[in-house]
Amino acid sequence: NAGVTQTPKFRVLKTGQSMTLLCAQDMNHEYMYWYRQDPGMGLRLIHYSVGEGTTAKGEVPDGYNVSRLKKQNFLLGLESAAPSQTSVYFCASRLAGANEQFFGPGTRLTVL
Amino acid sequence: EDKVVQSPLSLVVHEGDTVTLNCSYEVTNFRSLLWYKQEKKAPTFLFMLTSSGIEKKSGRLSSILDKKELSSILNITATQTGDSAIYLCAGAGGTSYGKLTFGQGTILTVHP
Numbered sequence: 001n002a003g004v005t006q007t008p009k010f011r012v013l014k015t016g017q018s019m020t021l022l023c024a025q026d027m028n029h030e031y032m033y034w035y036r037q038d039p040g041m042g043l044r045l046i047h048y049s050v051g052e053g054t055t056a057k058g059e060v061p062d063g064y065n066v067s068r069l070k071k072q073n074f075l076l077g078l079e080s081a082a083p084s085q086t087s088v089y090f091c092a093s094r095l096a097g098a099n100e101q102f103f104g105p106g107t108r109l110t111v112l
Numbered sequence: 113e114d115k116v117v118q119s120p121l122s123l124v125v126h127e128g129d130t131v132t133l134n135c136s137y138e139v140t141n142f143r144s145l146l147w148y149k150q151e152k153k154a155p156t157f158l159f160m161l162t163s164s165g166i167e168k169k170s171g172r173l174s175s176i177l178d179k180k181e182l183s184s185i186l187n188i189t190a191t192q193t194g195d196s197a198i199y200l201c202a203g204a205g206g207t208s209y210g211k212l213t214f215g216q217g218t219i220l221t222v223h224p
Contacts, residue, residue, distance in 0.1 A: 004154070031210055040121070042200065042214035043155075050209050058211075090154065099144045099204045101212060103154040 001026050004104035006091050012110045013081045021076040021107050023091030031094040032074040033058070033101065034066060036087040043090065049074055081111045114139045116203050118215035125191055126223050133186040133199050133218045141206025145177055145184050150198040150217070158186070158199075191222045 004025045013019055023032065030051050035043040045058030047066040055066045063085060065077045074093075078085060088108050092101040115138045125131055137145060144162045148155035159168040161177040161184055168175050172191075177184040188195055198219050202212040 035214075040216055042116075042216045043202075043212075044214075045211065048209050048211075056209065094210055099146060099160055099210065099212075100157050101210075102157070103148075105153040 003027065004091055004093055004102050006089075006104040006107050008107060009105070010108050012112065013078075014112050015082060017081050018077070018079050019081065019109075020078075021089055021091075021109075023074045023076070023093075023104055024072055025074075025091075025093040025102070025104075026072060027093060027095070027102065028071070029093035029102070030071070030096045031101075032068065033092045033094075034064070034074065034076045035090045035092065036060065036085075037090060037106075038087050046076065046089075081109075083111045085109065086111045114203060114205055114211075114213040116201060116213050116215040118199075118201055118218050120218060121216060122219040122221070124221045124223065127192055129191050129222075130187065130189045131191060131220065133188075133201075133220070134183065135186070135201035135215055136181075136183040137201075137203040137213075138182065139203035139205045139213060142182075142203060143206055144204045146202045146204060146212065147175055147184075147186050148200040148202065150200060151196075155200055188220075191220075193222050193224055196220055196222045 034046040049068040052071040091104040147158040163179040198217040
């Protein structure tokens with residue numbers, strides 16, 4: 001099992017460009033999450049999904065959109081990137097009824 | 113609003129020292145507290161603690177939760193350079209989507 005995988009690992013964007021981050025999990029988990037991690041601020045929840053076809057906003061959703069068309073995939077989109085979105089993005093997944101979340105390796109995004 | 117605070121924010125020790133990391137939490141409908149270790153990539157799960165107060169141990173690491181003080185400690189004895197990492201704690205509340213509220217993290221550096 002690969003667990004949780006994320007692509008790409010690194011990306012540099014110019015202000016105003018768009019991109020999509022892909023998260024995939026092979027553990028048949030119902031719940032999936034997107035976080036961003038900034039120095040001194042821990043992990044903050046951007047959006048989450050409780051199942052295929054459903055998404056919801058987390059703590060810091062502005063400037064991001066998500067989709068969960070298949071149970072194993074959770075996509076995070078930036079429509080018009082801003083320097084404030086420079087961060088490390090982590091995807092996580094969880095089995096229903098459990099508390100532990102499993103994390104992907106992260107995507108380091110720089111917006112110039 | 114849920115809140116998790118970790119201290120210290122950073123710690124530098126020498127191999128063989130014992131360290132104690134602290135985590136305090138204010139989480140609505142608290143269910144459990146989780147500790148993660150983050151090296152260069154994904155946070156990896158260490159322990160999950162509940163209000164039962166049962167100590168968890170794994171090798172040189174141990175952790176316990178004090179439900180009266182709404183806090184938890186993570187102890188690492190006989191530290192090694194491989195223990196250098198960011199240690200994150202997160203509180204799990206009773207939301208329908210399994211929200212985790214993360215602390216800022218403690219950066220532990222172990223020198224030879």
